[in-house]
Amino acid sequence: MAGAFWCLVEDDRQGRPKKVTAEVLGEAGRRAKELGAGVEAVWLTDQAAEDGLRQLAAWGAARVWLWEDAALAPYRGEVWAPVVAELAGKEAPRAIWGAVTSRQREFVARLAARLGVGLAADCVGFGLTDGQLVATRPVYAGKLLSKVRWKRTPWLATLRPNVFRVAEADESRTPAVERPALSVPQGGSTFVERREEAQTGLPELTEAEIVVSGGRGLKGPENFVLLEELAQVLGAAVGASRAAVDAGWRPHRFQVGQTGRTISPKLYIGCGISGAIQHLAGMRTSKVICAVNKDPEAPIFKIADFGLVGDLFEVVPLLREEFKKLKEKG
């Protein structure tokens, strides 16, 4: 079907699409329906599991465009962009959407340049005005929302994880898989190695539904164990303020904020974090914000849904106990 919404598949590197892909398919499905358009998945990978393909169909992809080749992993922009641009030239999709993940945010940017169309990155909402898509995205450290529209199709966008409702799965659907020919350009960059981060056993910061975050109020790196214990009970990720990161208490990848990660969990619990504007820039689209701070004047209380005025060294272990009781009750 011409004019379909294409959703780029983000996978777990084991051949299965991640939850963000269900979010992208979910929102694309809702918008495409309003326009009478179809939804298709676009997947470049070195391995696609059979149940991964079925999953994409269940989430609403009427067709999966699949390129499966060892040369496609890990992601390289100069290899991926021409592949998808060429097919887009033939198929004329109405939109191409990815998620804000390390590869897709770059990939979609390159694709926009190759196709000569506009890009709206890190979107948190979409609407239709006279059949035209308008995207909403936070700007200026999240202080303003910018509504943007494209001059022509395809409408290229990346969607912030955890913001959009996932597609409802219908397991009865079966995937129609197309495997277009692949030509891999010669030259360019070569992959050397991947260095894995130390496993925390906790979810990835940008994907986690719950994030427990700590700041200078934690007083030292050793006290992050308090947050880890709380996170363990909640299945949460642990984040940090820049002050905690710059003090060397946590590696950079855990930093939340303007010069760190942007997160949008269902529940954010900030402990010993003052709530500077640069920190808020990275977490203000969280659905529910809780803060533990002993200073009743701390700016974080201005945006918190729940503010606990108290000493985190007392409050956090008690929170852990209460959540644990809750989980045990089921």
Next chain:
Amino acid sequence: MKVLVLIKQVPDTATQVKVSADPRRIDTTGITWIVSPYDEFAIEEALRIKEKRGQGEVVTVTLGPDRAKEALRSCLAMGADRGIHVNDPAFEGADTLLAARVLAAVITREQPQLVLTGRQAIDDDMGAVGAQVAELLGWPCLSWIMEEAIADDGSKVRAGRQVEGGLELFDLPLPCLLTAQKGINEPRYPTLKGIMGAKKKEIKELKAADLGLGEVAPELEVVTLEALPPRPPGRILTGDPKDMARELVRALREDIKVV
């Protein structure tokens, strides 16, 4: 080795930002302008490359109105050798692709071996210009780099990009483009001597006509800017820590059902 660093002047995050009478723009009165923080990592990395190799040139490039010259001066004060300022009303309201086209045209004129920029500018937060410049030039690029090392013979660079769960290292032939992520280095502060010296360094101004781009227009248009809808006032709990903890967990479970 000649390294070009693409920088952007942006409002300091600490300043208040308001929508102007034209709802597509911000009111710029009273705003303090800074070099976008990620671009400072890029400048710092370029200076380190030059220092390590004992020779080379660091050229800093920006697209922006008259005031953007100040951002170039800051980079020159840090130690960059010269600046290029693309300043033309024709480029007002540029989206990332238009900016990338302009910057790619400058790069084509300058023929550097390496281009560095920040992972994103903190005003529009698009994070796209670096990758788009690379695509327009047909270059390899690596985004969000945490480390880089140029081969002694200057033929390639080994760089590591931050991805979910790890760091991916690649060898990129030069020329290529890298975007800097926080953690790659600690940007230096300009010294007094640097600030004085910066005044004497060259900033070349370029107009649209100098770049031979022909007709260019943004592909993405801002329809409106809006203030964030206020969050409903929160509940502040005080008193006995045990009661607070119990009440919070109860409310999260029963009232708003997030856990």
